[in-house]
Structure formats: C-alpha cells, structure tokens
Amino acid sequence: MNPPEAKHEFVGRRTLLAHLERSYRRQRHVLLHGPAGAGKSALMAEFARSHRMLPAPACHSLGVLLEALEPAAGLNGEELRMAARVHRLASRLPQIGRPIVVDNVARVPPRVAHLLRVLMIRQPVWLLVRSVAPIDLGHVWPYLYLFERIDLPPFSLEETRAFLAAADFPGNRRGLLDSALRLHRLAAGHPGTLAALVAEMRHRAYNLRTAEGLRVLALHARITSVEAQMAAG
Numbered sequence: 001m002n003p004p005e006a007k008h009e010f011v012g013r014r015t016l017l018a019h020l021e022r023s024y025r026r027q028r029h030v031l032l033h034g035p036a037g038a039g040k041s042a043l044m045a046e047f048a049r050s051h052r053m054l055p056a057p058a059c060h061s062l063g064v065l066l067e068a069l070e071p072a073a074g075l076n077g078e079e080l081r082m083a084a085r086v087h088r089l090a091s092r093l094p095q096i097g098r099p100i101v102v103d104n105v106a107r108v109p110p111r112v113a114h115l116l117r118v119l120m121i122r123q124p125v126w127l128l129v130r131s132v133a134p135i136d137l138g139h140v141w142p143y144l145y146l147f148e149r150i151d152l153p154p155f156s157l158e159e160t161r162a163f164l165a166a167a168d169f170p171g172n173r174r175g176l177l178d179s180a181l182r183l184h185r186l187a188a189g190h191p192g193t194l195a196a197l198v199a200e201m202r203h204r205a206y207n208l209r210t211a212e213g214l215r216v217l218a219l220h221a222r223i224t225s226v227e228a229q230m231a232a233g
Contacts, residue, residue, distance in 0.1 A: 010046040011166050012159030013039065016150065020047050023148055024099065030126040031144060034152030037192020040128045041103055043152070048101070053126075058104035059140075062086075062111045069100065069119075082111065090118045099124040106136055113139035120146060154189025157181065163191070167198050171205065179208040186214050196221040 020043075023030050034040050048055070056068045066085050070076070073092035080088065100119055105127045108116070119125050120143065127140070127147065134141040155163065161180045169176050176183075176198075187193040200206075200221040207213030 010042065011162040012155060013043055013046070016043060016152065017047060019150055021051075023150070024051055024124075027099075027124050029120055029124055029147045030099075031132070031147035031149045032126065032128045032152070033132055033149060034130070035190075036130055037190060037195075038152040039191040040152060042191075044101055044103070044126070044128060052098040054098050054100045056100055056102045058106075059102050059108055059112045059116065060106075062109070062115060065102075065112060065115060086115050086118060089115075090122065093119065093122040099126050101126045101128070103128045105129045105140065106131070106138065108138035108140040110139045113143070116140055117143060155184070155187075155191055155194065156189070157184050160184040160187070160189065160194060163194060164198065169198065169202060171201065175208070176201070182208050182214060186218055193221070196225050200224055 020030070024047075032040050032044065044053075044055075047053070054069070054072050057064050059065050062082055066082070066089065069089060070085070073089055075088065075092060100123065102116070102125065106129065116125060116127075129137065131137065132141075132144065132149075137144075157180065160183065161177065164176055164180055164183070167176075183194065183197055187197055197217060200217060204220070206217040208217070
C-alpha cells in the first residue's frame with residue numbers, strides 16, 4: 001500500500017508478492033480479495049513493475065472491456081457487433097501472452113461474464129474484488145471455483161511501522177513512529193484507514209497518548225474521507 005506522499009513506492013506485503021509470483025509462474029487464475037482500501041490495486045501495481053501484465057478497467061461494460069483488450073491483441077476499432085468482437089478477440093488472445101488483470105470487479109453483467117470465461121480458457125485472468133458474495137460479484141460468481149483465491153490480511157505491526165517510516169510527514173516524526181502501535185490498533189491494520197489517519201495528522205496536531213485524542217483523529221479522518229468521496233462522485 002502506498003502511504004500518502006510516500007518517500008518509497010511500496011512497503012510490506014512481501015509474503016503476498018511471493019504468493020503472486022508462484023501463481024504467475026504456474027499460470028493460475030487469481031482472485032485477489034480484500035475490502036476497499038486494503039491495498040489490492042497498490043499490490044498489483046507493485047507486482048506489475050517486474051512482470052508482464054495487461055491491466056483492464058472495471059468490467060461493468062462489455063464495450064469498455066473490449067476497447068481495453070483489443071489493442072493488446074493487435075486489433076483496431078472496426079465497427080462490428082459485440083458478439084463478433086468477442087469472437088475476434090478470442091481468436092487473437094494467444095498474442096497477448098500475459099495475465100489480464102481486471103480491477104474493481106463487482107456486479108458483472110452476463111455478457112461481460114461470458115467474455116471473461118472466454119478469456120480464462122486461453123490465458124490467466126486475475127480479478128480484484130471487494131466481496132465474493134454472489135449478489136456483489138454478479139454473473140462471474142459461478143466461475144470462482146476456477147480461481148486461486150488470495151485474501152489480503154490486515155497490515156502487521158511491522159508493516160504499519162514501515163508504512164509510517166515511509167510517509168512524508170512534516171510534523172513530529174519521532175512521535176509518529178512512537179505511536180505506531182496506537183495507530184495500528186486504531187486502523188485495525190487496514191492500510192486505507194492508516195493512510196487516512198496519517199493524511200489527517202499532516203494538517204492538525206492530535207494527542208495520540210489519550211483515548212480522546214485518538215477518537216477525535218479517527219472521527220476527523222472519517223469525515224475527510226467521506227467529503228472526498230462525495231466530491232469525487
């Protein structure tokens with residue numbers, strides 16, 4: 001997970017990276033599962049720095065997914081029916097030659113699920129999901145037995161310390177690092193929450209030695225996060 005304005009591009013998750021390396025070499029389909037902010041996208045971006053991957057957008061639209069994959073197969077934007085484009089892409093898939101990574105997989109419609117199934121027959125497909133419940137995944141859910149599921153656990157205390165050490169923090173850095181255990185517990189090891197807490201602490205001072213100070217920090221970080229989501233959406 002990338003800390004806010006980090007000095008280093010990535011910290012922690014070495015065991016998970018090793019697991020992804022094994023799956024990559026075995027050409028497995030991978031289901032990377034974790035809640036929002038758990039660091040799925042950051043983990044995949046770090047892995048892709050040293051491995052050939054083909055990123056694809058969220059698979060809510062068949063047309064958008066085809067537009068992302070067709071150039072990698074050497075196909076242009078010829079005006080064809082969707083079914084013809086899926087068939088044409090399937091015939092060229094061996095030319096892609098790398099795992100296809102689809103982020104933010106949720107509520108997959110039937111036609112997109114069919115394309116993903118076609119992709120899976122010919123080469124590895126990696127899906128990044130927040131939930132594995134049928135109602136959340138949509139029509140790709142029946143194919144989950146074909147995937148190797150990898151769950152993102154919370155940060156360990158050591159990873160939290162590494163995260164804090166890498167953060168660009170203009171305030172009391174020694175105090176920040178000394179509060180690693182308190183912040184770790186407050187964030188419950190969740191990288192996204194930890195990033196929000198550190199971002200909030202860059203703007204205001206909080207007494208992390210008291211329960212009240214920690215409570216106010218968590219509240220302000222939550223309010224800031226909700227405001228950012230509303231502004232983006």
